[in-house]
Amino acid sequence: MTKINYHSAKFIASYGVRNQLPLSENNEFVFCGRSNVGKSTLINKVFNRKTLARTSSTPGKTATINVYRCESLEQANSLEDGNSENTFQQKSHTVQSNIDFIDLPGYGYAKTSKNEQRRLAELLDGYFAKKRNILSVFLLVDSRRALSLKNEDNDDRIMFEFLKAKEIPFYVVFTKTDKLKKTELEQMICFLDEQFPSPKKILFSALKNTGIVDMQNVIAEAI
Numbered sequence: 001m002t003k004i005n006y007h008s009a010k011f012i013a014s015y016g017v018r019n020q021l022p023l024s025e026n027n028e029f030v031f032c033g034r035s036n037v038g039k040s041t042l043i044n045k046v047f048n049r050k051t052l053a054r055t056s057s058t059p060g061k062t063a064t065i066n067v068y069r070c071e072s073l074e075q076a077n078s079l080e081d082g083n084s085e086n087t088f089q090q091k092s093h094t095v096q097s098n099i100d101f102i103d104l105p106g107y108g109y110a111k112t113s114k115n116e117q118r119r120l121a122e123l124l125d126g127y128f129a130k131k132r133n134i135l136s137v138f139l140l141v142d143s144r145r146a147l148s149l150k151n152e153d154n155d156d157r158i159m160f161e162f163l164k165a166k167e168i169p170f171y172v173v174f175t176k177t178d179k180l181k182k183t184e185l186e187q188m189i190c191f192l193d194e195q196f197p198s199p200k201k202i203l204f205s206a207l208k209n210t211g212i213v214d215m216q217n218v219i220a221e222a223i
């Protein structure tokens, strides 16, 4: 069984240009979605830290690919020589490795200049173009925009189809659910279950602290 030591999380590096991007050093979890959807906030909540990732009410805060690293501990059993000839004992030991959490820059912010939009698109494309050790992507979608997923030219829908086509394992996380009324939330879930039976969906609110354990559970299942 492998466990993540969330307290060990630390910022490792930022990449702003496509050709700076290294290949995966470790297995990775990836957070992507529109600008301002709450990616950095969600990372902080999952790690129970206030400022591991910088957040902002102004869209376009994360304009680089930011890497956070965390220890994971695997409990492993092995057979070792026993005290007398031809006997073995089962010994348990802990194997430590690292897991990376990747905060991708947000897309879809209309006020970003054309040059900057091009740089961000190249960066995102460059990230997925390299062979990577992705355990899972979390595609974050603002709950208030969930219904727009039915439009084929919608940014989130394009990302959704891209991940599906590339056969990258992913979850859709609906953020800011606190902004919806209970009935709106129920309608949204109904619509999503009908239109997109897979992949698994997570409902998240940083304000109400809901969905954090669900996130940690799917991370634990994937490692």
Ligand SMILES: Nc1nc2c(ncn2[C@@H]2O[C@H](COP(=O)(O)OP(=O)(O)OP(=O)(O)O)[C@@H](O)[C@H]2O)c(=O)[nH]1
Binding pocket: 034, 035, 036, 037, 038, 039, 040, 041, 042, 054, 055, 056, 057, 058, 059, 060, 061, 062, 063, 105, 106, 107, 175, 176, 177, 178, 179, 204, 205, 206, 207, 208
């Ligand atoms: N009400 C509410 N606000 C949230 C929630 N999650 C994030 N926010 C707010 O949304 C704004 C954007 O959050 P960020 O985490 O910076 O968003 P981001 O996706 O990292 O944005 P970029 O870095 O610009 O791509 C901040 O003002 C957050 O406080 C939530 O669940 N509920």
Ligand SMILES: [Mg+2]
Binding pocket: 039, 040, 041, 054, 055, 061, 062
């Ligand atoms: Mg951010």
